Amino acid sequence: MSKVSKADDDLRKLLSEKRIKGIEDRQVGSEVFDSMTLKTLYKLSKMGHIHILKGAISTGKEANVFKGYNKDNELVAVKIYRVRSSDFKKMQYYIQGDPRFNVRTSNKRQIINTWVTKEYRNLMRAYEVGVNVPKPIIAKNNVLVMEFVGDEEGNPALPLRQSKISNPQEVLEKIVDYVKILYKDAKLVHGDLSSYNILINDGEPVIIDMGQGVLVNHPVSMELLNRDIDNLVKDFKKLGIHITKDEIKSKIMDL
Numbered sequence: 001m002s003k004v005s006k007a008d009d010d011l012r013k014l015l016s017e018k019r020i021k022g023i024e025d026r027q028v029g030s031e032v033f034d035s036m037t038l039k040t041l042y043k044l045s046k047m048g049h050i051h052i053l054k055g056a057i058s059t060g061k062e063a064n065v066f067k068g069y070n071k072d073n074e075l076v077a078v079k080i081y082r083v084r085s086s087d088f089k090k091m092q093y094y095i096q097g098d099p100r101f102n103v104r105t106s107n108k109r110q111i112i113n114t115w116v117t118k119e120y121r122n123l124m125r126a127y128e129v130g131v132n133v134p135k136p137i138i139a140k141n142n143v144l145v146m147e148f149v150g151d152e153e154g155n156p157a158l159p160l161r162q163s164k165i166s167n168p169q170e171v172l173e174k175i176v177d178y179v180k181i182l183y184k185d186a187k188l189v190h191g192d193l194s195s196y197n198i199l200i201n202d203g204e205p206v207i208i209d210m211g212q213g214v215l216v217n218h219p220v221s222m223e224l225l226n227r228d229i230d231n232l233v234k235d236f237k238k239l240g241i242h243i244t245k246d247e248i249k250s251k252i253m254d255l
């Protein structure tokens with residue numbers, strides 16, 4: 001059997017087994033599950049990382065996040081970047097200043113795949129120094145599989161902006177601590193930190209969405225760190241906590 005017809009066959013099998021929920025929904029189906037993405041999902045399913053893909057947890061600007069189960073029936077989160085609606089210019093800009101990726105291409109798929117690898121590596125770097133992030137499992141093409149953040153029944157944790165927290169001061173201190181560990185130990189700046197990208201799981205903050213994260217020697221790292229801190233000041237002001245940008249910055253920099 002030729003390579004192409006084998007891939008077609010694999011796809012048909014995946015679809016006929018109805019292991020991907022939502023694929024029947026034409027709109028979601030055509031935009032997210034293009035044939036390359038289906039092939040990638042099939043490969044991941046063969047590797048045991050995704051056995052069943054359930055409904056979407058979120059439909060963001062550039063990616064959809066689904067709940068899934070791996071072959072051992074453990075919950076996973078599957079983030080699929082939509083090739084059609086991704087902001088390639090932004091991705092290219094951040095990738096080009098990053099010495100970890102020597103990619104000089106305008107090929108859209110290649111840019112997305114590099115972005116997904118970047119998100120995986122940033123999450124791993126953060127995870128390894130003890131920051132509370134979803135543990136990354138695998139990045140393949142435009143698909144990232146990671147630990148599911150939520151309860152055992154499969155209810156995903158809510159973002160900070162939608163959560164009711166009784167201990168905002170404590171949560172802020174933990175987040176500032178994570179930003180500091182990221183900066184000092186992982187040499188990373190999140191770059192898109194806000195109440196959208198902090199989930200509250202059983203009262204604990206979990207930092208997500210690290211695709212934009214840059215190394216501290218990236219030309220825009222300071223600008224991004226300042227913006228992250230500004231966002232924390234604004235978001236926690238809404239929760240009744242008054243802290244200045246300089247106070248947070250001096251905690252992070254040990255001034």
Ligand SMILES: Nc1ncnc2c1ncn2[C@@H]1O[C@H](COP(=O)(O)OP(=O)(O)OP(=O)(O)O)[C@@H](O)[C@H]1O
Binds near residue numbers: 077156157208
């Ligand atoms: N590991 C995870 N476990 C559970 N839920 C998750 C996980 N990762 C992401 N989510 C959910 O999916 C949402 C979107 O995730 P994320 O911010 O990574 O994607 P995004 O496409 O960059 O979002 P946007 O385009 O809206 O900025 C989160 O707000 C959260 O509700």
